Amino acid sequence: MKVVTFGELMLRLAPAGYLRFVQSNKFEATFGGAEANVAVSLANFNQEVKFVSKLPSHEIGQMAVNSLRQFGVDTSEIVRGGDRVGIYYCEKGASQRPSKVIYDRANSSIALAKKEEFDWDKIFKDVDWFHFTGITPALSKEVALICEEACKKAKERHINISCDLNFRKKLWSNKEANEVMSKLCEYIDICIANEEDAKDVFGIEASGTDIESGKLNKDGYVEVAKKLSDRFNFKYMAITLRESISANDNNWSAMLYNAKDGQAYFSKKYAMHIVDRVGGGDSFGAGLIYAFRNEYKEQDAIEFAVAASCLKHSIEGDYNMVSVNEVKALVNGGSSGRVQR
Amino acid sequence: MKVVTFGELMLRLAPAGYLRFVQSNKFEATFGGAEANVAVSLANFNQEVKFVSKLPSHEIGQMAVNSLRQFGVDTSEIVRGGDRVGIYYCEKGASQRPSKVIYDRANSSIALAKKEEFDWDKIFKDVDWFHFTGITPALSKEVALICEEACKKAKERHINISCDLNFRKKLWSNKEANEVMSKLCEYIDICIANEEDAKDVFGIEASGTDIESGKLNKDGYVEVAKKLSDRFNFKYMAITLRESISANDNNWSAMLYNAKDGQAYFSKKYAMHIVDRVGGGDSFGAGLIYAFRNEYKEQDAIEFAVAASCLKHSIEGDYNMVSVNEVKALVNGGSSGRVQR
Amino acid sequence: MKVVTFGELMLRLAPAGYLRFVQSNKFEATFGGAEANVAVSLANFNQEVKFVSKLPSHEIGQMAVNSLRQFGVDTSEIVRGGDRVGIYYCEKGASQRPSKVIYDRANSSIALAKKEEFDWDKIFKDVDWFHFTGITPALSKEVALICEEACKKAKERHINISCDLNFRKKLWSNKEANEVMSKLCEYIDICIANEEDAKDVFGIEASGTDIESGKLNKDGYVEVAKKLSDRFNFKYMAITLRESISANDNNWSAMLYNAKDGQAYFSKKYAMHIVDRVGGGDSFGAGLIYAFRNEYKEQDAIEFAVAASCLKHSIEGDYNMVSVNEVKALVNGGSSGRVQR
Amino acid sequence: MKVVTFGELMLRLAPAGYLRFVQSNKFEATFGGAEANVAVSLANFNQEVKFVSKLPSHEIGQMAVNSLRQFGVDTSEIVRGGDRVGIYYCEKGASQRPSKVIYDRANSSIALAKKEEFDWDKIFKDVDWFHFTGITPALSKEVALICEEACKKAKERHINISCDLNFRKKLWSNKEANEVMSKLCEYIDICIANEEDAKDVFGIEASGTDIESGKLNKDGYVEVAKKLSDRFNFKYMAITLRESISANDNNWSAMLYNAKDGQAYFSKKYAMHIVDRVGGGDSFGAGLIYAFRNEYKEQDAIEFAVAASCLKHSIEGDYNMVSVNEVKALVNGGSSGRVQR
């Protein structure tokens, strides 16, 4: 059985090391996008996974496809056509200087895709899990409809649906997000969010937390998860908890809320030296999907997901390049970074 | 007195060396565009030159501005705003494998620019030369109108107008080009074209020439120049003559036609080992403008322009990084490439 | 229906540009091997192709697998295990300085592989073509036996078998090669060789040719093809003809001999500026397989194969990164290297 | 109105990353120098700024000019001539290993410049601020005289004069520095120093401070500022306070002393992970000049200057590549380094 993820795959253009954009005459050219990141992460956990999107048939589109294919992601359902691969420029922050992302994703092949280009019955053959994030329906009204159709089809086939709220203010307003996501959330079994999404999309805020200062209040997040789960009938809600100390240092943990029994499970907290934090949330989602598909208990699931995403922060690029064994080693206490010979 | 050039400046993304796109995970990030290339080339000839365009105010837009500013081009009349810098991906060919260019320039800041954003009276203060190419009016209907207004204003001020036909079939059809360029050509004093443009834009072909095979017929080009000059009342028409032997080896020469006396001047022909041929035509235009502004005689002018653009083919990137002295040295016979200590 | 190729995939370590080994502190790390090169080439021609080998399960083995997977080669039948990925160090020559290859491939996973690790019935499901080269049986006695078994199984299933003689004097003696290849040739339908292989393996030499000086005698090669085809009952024999002028400049053509009617077809000859000549022969093999599987006539087949491999010489690395359309464009006369916009 | 800065611009040659000199066969080639750094920093704050120096007319001199021009610094008053661009080699330290700078700046064009080459009346047209550092008069006796003349001319025109003491023991002795700087300080309105300069140049030491151990005594610095301000009639004196914990970690703050009312203003202190600390002091000076020219109150001025230079430490190269908005964001508490999308 396979996992399907659906969304946009972008070209990521980044200066080397800590150079600022205006100091650069070379860009690292990698690829990334929330749902593709989840797909690669799952492929690296030896899960069968298919990424669905639309990409141009020219060579830049092919580079994007190859970037997934090399890690074993099934790309056979990617529609080929349209003119452009969406781009994001990414400058790495350091110390007090924040990282910076400039999007140039409008009018990409997927943003202009048509509903009839995706045959969900064919896509969902032999599939037991469907994942997307709030970025996908934000790409265009049409893509939001495609998302909805995918959810319906998945529901019919009793496929598990997970969604990371992933609010992007450059793509839509809070109001638009609320409207669309409220409809899609009806289909979702497992909802994932970071410490800000619930507020941005649904106006539901964790009390006693100051995001900017990095202080987080645990109880507030349980409350948020309960409210959303009650409203949308989620089975589980997971919230990642990032404490930003500087661009180089973050603390990282998460909570998993079981809506059935109202129990909340908090993970261990990791103090991370960051190599690259883009894709951190996606690697958490992938860890959680892995854990659920492999029938981990709640505490084990959240520990696995957090450890997986903790390791992502030590890896360049959007994709999380870690194996199940490496995640388990960290869960089991191997955080000392001793050389493995 | 200054030169003004008007057009689009794009981000050029190119794999290193002879790598193909699908082999690359890094791109050289330089900037280029027909009219900006002319501007930089003129700045390197110590001409005062101002480039007019529209570029986003974000850092990628700033990189584009800086790329001109470093060589001394006046960028104070570039309108800042809009969302994106146009992009072109460029793969270098070798031997029998041709170079490849993929454009992603739709919806760039300049393509979406409005007429009222450009104050040509201000722009043309202390200016004696205006240059653009057929690419600029092809960007959008609005930009075509802006071009027309610029031409009118230039004409009123007795500013010399040069234009390189530069037909781009990805931007418009032959028919559209014909329509728009026919109107603009009325204003043009000096028309520049390569061995294919006249046919593509106006359906006027040099007889006895087979572009693909690299065989060119001199007389045919005189004929073409005469026809176009007669129709549009050009003072001069210059045609570059490229013989493509392989992606690495080209022969390069050009012709200058004086409409007044019907005299045609052919330059020396150079056998070039190519480092980078993008921008070759633009460097020719810049050479010609330099020669005319410095009152070279026809034969000297065409020799200077061809030598300048011959040197461009030995230089990476769109911009021609050569000085007047270097061009003169080549004109005077220094083509042996002996080390200068 | 799929193609299967079987052989070793090595890590290729090469200094940048024209640096010599002793000048380097960085190596380009790509992958290559005769049969894997054929597989990638075919995948780039949109053929379904499966590469069979043995590679370690550690990350270096994974890099090798990914290098194929990214281009769409099916790697599901690669046995994972053993300790090492074979290596070859490759220094690029220039002008009068020849390229240099240092092998460090002994004791690789595939060289130590056991017969029982390969289930050819499973491998050959839905397969219509099997390709290997003389390098594979030279890896070890056991691997020679595996080759033989593969040939037998293929024959039973009426799968076409092609083999490139590819003599490597560092792997075995002429005598050993003769012995083993004589046995394997009984199974082969289409035999490929370069201008030296027939002599090295079977002692059959084209008369009137001096390899080192680059002078080749056409009739001699027809003779060689006839002799070998008669002896081993080949349907076709193809011989590539390289004239080495310098490390940078080679002439390249080939001959296809139809054993049934004794007709020989010679291709056009290309004068190449070489970017990377390693894998040149393999890309020829892939071109020929493509042509035969797509029922090209003899002359068309040899032109396609030679044009495909001509383009390979303009591409870095072992793998031929060209599409069918690009090859056809060259066959149809587009060798002028004009920019494709 | 413009700012003028006057000094040397050097070629900075640095190994990549943390490589030591003896491990390197490549150097990053950027440019820097105390006064040029201030100029670029101010240009990035959208201040009109002119850098005055002397640089050779050859290409290496041109590279230096272009490095300023790209960021919008006016280079029209740089005298062109002489033979060499001064060089400094710079090796980045890590952990307990200190950074290392090797100077090769003797006999540079500016060090050998003549007084008559600078026409200060022309240079100071439309100028309201003049800045130099103690490095400039240390370059040669003649350059010290040029500095003095510049100060006199600036004074006559009621231009504000700021100076960073910037003692360099490789350029002159404490005694020479004392002599020359004592004379120049008579002209200075705003004096800037680091925690060691006052002692090195004037023998005035902050009591209770141990530089090497990183312990600094606030009161001692107020005392130093008072003594110097009284002696030279400064309007303001600013002292940067660096606590070096390791090559990677420094604390950074500063004090601004208003001589008129004897009030001292201490900034917030930042714990920095250092990317590149060269130019840290210069970015402070630029921040202070910006704040004064924009009529910030004392506390706001010192906070702006310290935040600006804090950000510099996260940026490669001598030049501070930050905007006023970025500095303000840090001043206003945004030090968590969260990604800006």
Place this chain on the structure above:
Amino acid sequence: MKVVTFGELMLRLAPAGYLRFVQSNKFEATFGGAEANVAVSLANFNQEVKFVSKLPSHEIGQMAVNSLRQFGVDTSEIVRGGDRVGIYYCEKGASQRPSKVIYDRANSSIALAKKEEFDWDKIFKDVDWFHFTGITPALSKEVALICEEACKKAKERHINISCDLNFRKKLWSNKEANEVMSKLCEYIDICIANEEDAKDVFGIEASGTDIESGKLNKDGYVEVAKKLSDRFNFKYMAITLRESISANDNNWSAMLYNAKDGQAYFSKKYAMHIVDRVGGGDSFGAGLIYAFRNEYKEQDAIEFAVAASCLKHSIEGDYNMVSVNEVKALVNGGSSGRVQR
């Protein structure tokens, strides 16, 4: 008088920066090996030192020789022959992600070397110190015998013998190590170990220590040193004490035990930000040998050795590129990383 070290020198292939293997298409190519690292370190301390090994005569072997020669190591006694240079692939860890080493060293020239190839009487001419580590005898049974012969010959000549236990579980079992090292330890004057070696080789464990958690118990290590010194009659035993907090942060100190008087000397402890920790132990050994050869007192010796190896952790590659003066500066308190101009 010279030092001799004996062992394997390997090619180290490492991705750039923090890239994982599967993200890389380039490898840094440096060289390293425990005993060669000691040799280079000593050469950088201006000690005369000769490295003994066997390396192929081809260019990769030559690269290995040159890597030592450039730093002044005498390579005249390296036997040239055999087929391969051993390789190790090295991926740098970050934060919670550990570094990873993959060995491909079997069948290297030295591993297949024969006893008769080494003439120890010649090698030990004018030598007063012989150093090897537990890796050397683990390469093969024959090499273990060569080690034994070298020890005997050294003993006869009253040459000091130092050995770092350096247990490598990929090369031999604990049992094999115990057997061979028990014999060799009879010859050793100064034994060096890390916090795990004594347990791995001789089953002697420091009580009260949990390596993985990074908690170390000082008394336990004195006990271990005493037990081993008593058993093998060592004059000194030194144990390095690493506390791994993360892949980026380690604490580093060591103990020197004088067997004659039972006194233990503990060094200062350094909190290190790690650039590259491979070779850390070797640089300690080199520091100790330097200190003993220069008749440092015990406390001074252990401080020098620890400071030297602390600095190594800030340097890329296996080799410690620091001078005696730099080590002394750190011993004397200069750990603040202030720029040295």
Place this chain on the structure above:
Amino acid sequence: MKVVTFGELMLRLAPAGYLRFVQSNKFEATFGGAEANVAVSLANFNQEVKFVSKLPSHEIGQMAVNSLRQFGVDTSEIVRGGDRVGIYYCEKGASQRPSKVIYDRANSSIALAKKEEFDWDKIFKDVDWFHFTGITPALSKEVALICEEACKKAKERHINISCDLNFRKKLWSNKEANEVMSKLCEYIDICIANEEDAKDVFGIEASGTDIESGKLNKDGYVEVAKKLSDRFNFKYMAITLRESISANDNNWSAMLYNAKDGQAYFSKKYAMHIVDRVGGGDSFGAGLIYAFRNEYKEQDAIEFAVAASCLKHSIEGDYNMVSVNEVKALVNGGSSGRVQR
């Protein structure tokens, strides 16, 4: 017995590939200098060779020393001291664009060296060959005196003396060169020159030759050799003959004149595709010295020297990285550049 060469070793800073200076923000940092180039070349021919010079004791000086040491050159007689390593900036030409060298070598350690720093009796122990070039005495009057002393001492010890005239117009005038070289030539046994030196230094020109156009007249060079040999009593005079077709293509040959019998020996002529031509003449000198020291006959000697320097043109950097076997292979006809496996 050893060879001694004496001269300056400079840091060579060069943009990557064909980039112009003003396009670069990185420099390749290698080392070179006429006499050092000869030394490395000879070391690569397995000759014992000592390079004598003066270099600073700082790390940049050490980099220079290490660059020689890695190839086995004896650096023990290099005086350490002074402040700077001379620099030359080197931009590689292509096609009609010439290469460009900018010198920044004034006031280097060797240029300011004193006579008493060199103990020629010690230096010349066990030496049978002394080589320098016309660059060395041009460095300063003092260094010219040192050269003279070295020549005297060499003569006394019956050491062979070879000198390459190597006129550098940036270092001295033709008149100065004539004066100094006339004195030094009295000591020289074997004089080497390129096709222009004799004219530049002694005003003796080969008739019928036009350097710039690349046409050379053989007889003219015999005449020149005869004149100079007669005047200075040379035993042999060798003249290299370069025909520059473009920066990428040169023809290369040479003549050896035996003064005793007046016989001239012309080598084969090579058509070279140039990778890097700097150091081409030096590699010729080294080849000639090797040939003479190994008692080659005249024709063999000139063939060896020309083939060695032909190969140099295919190698990046100043140093010729080729072995005797590689040179012999070329002499014996192996110029086809076929891959060596």
